[in-house]
Amino acid sequence: xxxxxxxxxxxxxxxxxxxxxxxxxxxxxxxxxxxxxxxxxxxxxxxxxxxxxxxxxxxxxxxxxxxxxxxxxxxxxxxxxxxxxxxxxxxxxxxxxxxxxxxxxxxxxxxxxxxxxxxxxxxxxxxxxxxxxxxxxxxxxxxxxxxxxxxxxxxxxxxxxxxxxxxxxxxxxxxxxxxxxxxxxxxxxxxxxxxxxxxxxxxxxxxxxxxxxxxxxxxxxxxxxxxxxxxxxxxxxxxxxxxxxxxxxxxxxxxxxxxxxxxxxxxxxxxxxxxxxxxxxxxxxxxxxxxxxxxxxxxxxxxxxxxxxxxxxxxxxxxxxxxxxxxxxxxxxxxxxxxxxxxxxxxxxxxxxxxxxxxxxxxxxxxxxxxxxxxxxxxxxxxxxxxxxxxxxxxxxxxxxxxxxxxxxxxxxxxxxxxxxxxxxxxxxxxxxxxxxxxxxxxxxxxxxxxxxxxxxxxx
Amino acid sequence: xxxxxxxxxxxxxxxxxxxxxxxxxxxxxxxxxxxxxxxxxxxxxxxxxxxxxxxxxxxxxxxxxxxxxxxxxxxxxxxxxxxxxxxxxxxxxxxxxxxxxxxxxxxxxxxxxxxxxxxxxxxxxxxxxxxxxxxxxxxxxxxxxxxxxxxxxxxxxxxxxxxxxxxxxxxxxxxxxxxxxxxxxxxxxxxxxxxxxxxxxxxxxxxxxxxxxxxxxxxxxxxxxxxxxxxxxxxxxxxxxxxxx
Numbered sequence: 001x002x003x004x005x006x007x008x009x010x011x012x013x014x015x016x017x018x019x020x021x022x023x024x025x026x027x028x029x030x031x032x033x034x035x036x037x038x039x040x041x042x043x044x045x046x047x048x049x050x051x052x053x054x055x056x057x058x059x060x061x062x063x064x065x066x067x068x069x070x071x072x073x074x075x076x077x078x079x080x081x082x083x084x085x086x087x088x089x090x091x092x093x094x095x096x097x098x099x100x101x102x103x104x105x106x107x108x109x110x111x112x113x114x115x116x117x118x119x120x121x122x123x124x125x126x127x128x129x130x131x132x133x134x135x136x137x138x139x140x141x142x143x144x145x146x147x148x149x150x151x152x153x154x155x156x157x158x159x160x161x162x163x164x165x166x167x168x169x170x171x172x173x174x175x176x177x178x179x180x181x182x183x184x185x186x187x188x189x190x191x192x193x194x195x196x197x198x199x200x201x202x203x204x205x206x207x208x209x210x211x212x213x214x215x216x217x218x219x220x221x222x223x224x225x226x227x228x229x230x231x232x233x234x235x236x237x238x239x240x241x242x243x244x245x246x247x248x249x250x251x252x253x254x255x256x257x258x259x260x261x262x263x264x265x266x267x268x269x270x271x272x273x274x275x276x277x278x279x280x281x282x283x284x285x286x287x288x289x290x291x292x293x294x295x296x297x298x299x300x301x302x303x304x305x306x307x308x309x310x311x312x313x314x315x316x317x318x319x320x321x322x323x324x325x326x327x328x329x330x331x332x333x334x335x336x337x338x339x340x341x342x343x344x345x346x347x348x349x350x351x352x353x354x355x356x357x358x359x360x361x362x363x364x365x366x367x368x369x370x371x372x373x374x375x376x377x378x379x380x381x382x383x384x385x386x387x388x389x390x391x392x393x394x395x396x397x398x399x400x401x402x403x404x405x406x407x408x409x410x411x412x413x414x415x416x417x418x419x420x421x422x423x424x425x426x427x428x429x430x431x432x433x434x435x436x437x438x439x440x441x442x443x444x445x446x447x448x449x450x451x452x453x454x455x456x457x458x459x460x
Numbered sequence: 461x462x463x464x465x466x467x468x469x470x471x472x473x474x475x476x477x478x479x480x481x482x483x484x485x486x487x488x489x490x491x492x493x494x495x496x497x498x499x500x501x502x503x504x505x506x507x508x509x510x511x512x513x514x515x516x517x518x519x520x521x522x523x524x525x526x527x528x529x530x531x532x533x534x535x536x537x538x539x540x541x542x543x544x545x546x547x548x549x550x551x552x553x554x555x556x557x558x559x560x561x562x563x564x565x566x567x568x569x570x571x572x573x574x575x576x577x578x579x580x581x582x583x584x585x586x587x588x589x590x591x592x593x594x595x596x597x598x599x600x601x602x603x604x605x606x607x608x609x610x611x612x613x614x615x616x617x618x619x620x621x622x623x624x625x626x627x628x629x630x631x632x633x634x635x636x637x638x639x640x641x642x643x644x645x646x647x648x649x650x651x652x653x654x655x656x657x658x659x660x661x662x663x664x665x666x667x668x669x670x671x672x673x674x675x676x677x678x679x680x681x682x683x684x685x686x687x688x689x690x691x692x693x694x695x696x697x698x699x700x701x702x703x704x705x
Contacts, residue, residue: 302570305563305566305567306567306570308556308558308559309559312557312558313555313556315518315550315554316554316555318518318538319554320542320547320567320568320570320571320614320618321540321543321618322539322567322570323537323539438558440559440563440596441563442563442566443562
């Protein structure tokens with residue numbers, strides 16, 4: 001009886017599927033018929049003429065009808081069966097999963113340290129440029145920003161949509177102080193971090209009473225204010241034109257240039273810009289690891305525990321004697337500190353900063369990285385940064401598709417579309433992000449991560 | 461047991477609390493002496509939880525005074541009040557759902573700087589053996605009764621001078637309620653723990669308490685020992701009929 005039921009439930013009901021698919025086709029016709037099928041163009045005499053593209057409409061509708069049919073007959077039953085299997089098996093992570101959880105982080109750190117060597121030995125110094133710079137450095141900047149924001153959003157539960165403002169403060173601090181006063185990167189790195197942290201506290205004070213959506217709106221506005229100030233305070237920031245020829249980072253005073261005292265001459269190497277990139281790669285890797293290290297240590301200290309408790313329940317926190325004001329301010333300050341570090345690195349790497357680099361889109365990407373990764377999970381945030389930023393960079397590699405789709409095809413333009421689709425997909429299948437389990441900070445016996453699926457939605 | 465001679469540990473004097481323009485407490489006087497269990501009973505909306513929150517400074521009393529150990533705490537920030545070792549198990553339990561049972565207890569001991577952490581955790585597990593079974597489980601996955609035990613245990617981790625409980629029996633099975641009240645009574649007898657208990661479950665609360673106050677529409681209308689109040693016909697009629705189990 002029960003088995004019969006299951007078969008009925010998951011067995012494909014062809015007639016219903018056909019009906020449903022045709023209905024979807026009709027809806028698609030109504031939607032796409034006018035939207036895609038008809039197109040207005042101006043002819044030679046500046047008159048509007050309607051062009052029809054019925055072939056395209058037919059193709060789209062066919063895709064929808066067939067897709068819907070396959071979805072109903074093949075995909076959904078398979079998914080339902082899988083769900084049943086999953087719920088039937090008890091909640092015990094397999095040995096493989098446990099080993100993966102244990103070794104993933106150290107293995108990936110080892111890989112990251114070996115990555116430039118690997119790339120250089122495969123592609124030579126010149127060929128390595130793109131892979132170290134566009135992929136390595138670019139992704140690591142976002143890993144660091146993600147980890148920094150993770151303190152504010154993931155641990156303390158304060159939704160900050162203006163995080164890029166602190167990144168901008170760090171970048172402009174380095175850009176201005178180094179070009180006006182000639183201070184070295186190594187002095188300005190901590191200074192930029194401290195400036196950003198001060199701004200973090202300044203933002204923190206007025207928003208202490210706010211939570212959730214209200215906090216999000218105020219931080220969003222804060223991010224925009226910083227950007228607008230950067231655009232309009234021309235005397236200091238040079239407005240939208242930005243600041244260029246920002247000094248590079250030196251390795252204990254050794255510059256990376258063609259001068260006699262430069263890195264290449266000093267070690268008798270052929271001239272190449274790859275050394276500088278590889279140096280920058282290790283620099284941002286160390287900065288990112290510093291962020292991770294500090295976060296992991298802090299989670300085990302009273303302030304880190306207070307952040308997590310604050311995310312869970314502010315009233316309970318206060319009734320336990322936790323000073324929520326200080327707790328929030330430290331979270332804002334520390335998150336901003338790391339954004340400041342990342343910002344000054346960014347300025348030094350680009351050699352150029354302008355308000356264009358600090359739009360709301362950047363904040364949104366960083367928040368998306370934290371949310372996709374799973375709030376509070378370091379590994380998850382890193383994975384999400386790799387997927388989002390690496391994915392964007394990969395799209396640039398798809399230029400060969402032009403040979404198929406014609407010269408007008410630009411894969412970069414599909415970035416946001418793919419972004420959106422991927423996000424929707426991940427939020428459906430992994431609503432808590434890539435890594436949803438949270439590692440407890442103290443144990444009496446053995447370690448045991450607790451799966452997110454055991455807790456009600458909205459409670460974790 | 462009750463030490464009615466000395467100055468009270470907690471003294472609420474003429475507290476008036478408003479929510480905006482609406483007055484919730486119209487001048488309440490309540491005393492809690494060292495080593496006592498004092499209960500505050502009343503119907504929904506009488507202002508019981510408001511009084512408890514007012515003692516914690518959120519919302520603040522607009523008029524009147526609240527003294528703890530003779531010190532005026534009326535205008536102190538909430539976390540500073542908690543640091544005087546007034547532990548509160550708030551209404552609706554408010555445990556940390558994503559944190560494990562042990563981590564919840566750890567948060568409770570934050571006030572104590574974890575000085576007696578291991579010892580106190582063991583003590584909590586003796587008081588509430590159920591929690592020990594759930595030690596590595598997330599707070600949010602516990603049953604209602606277990607969450608209430610956790611909320612009380614978390615409050616006790618701070619080694620409080622005064623334990624304030626807001627409706628610990630809310631939504632729990634009678635057997636669990638009895639267990640929890642037994643533990644409170646035992647802590648009071650063996651360690652002299654002072655307890656201020658806000659309850660709707662008047663019968664259990666009055667049986668447990670040394671003294672009780674009845675709050676109606678923001679005013680204390682009656683007070684006396686637990687036994688006295690249990691005998692009063694008005695109380696029987698208003699709070700106990702059908703509720704005495």
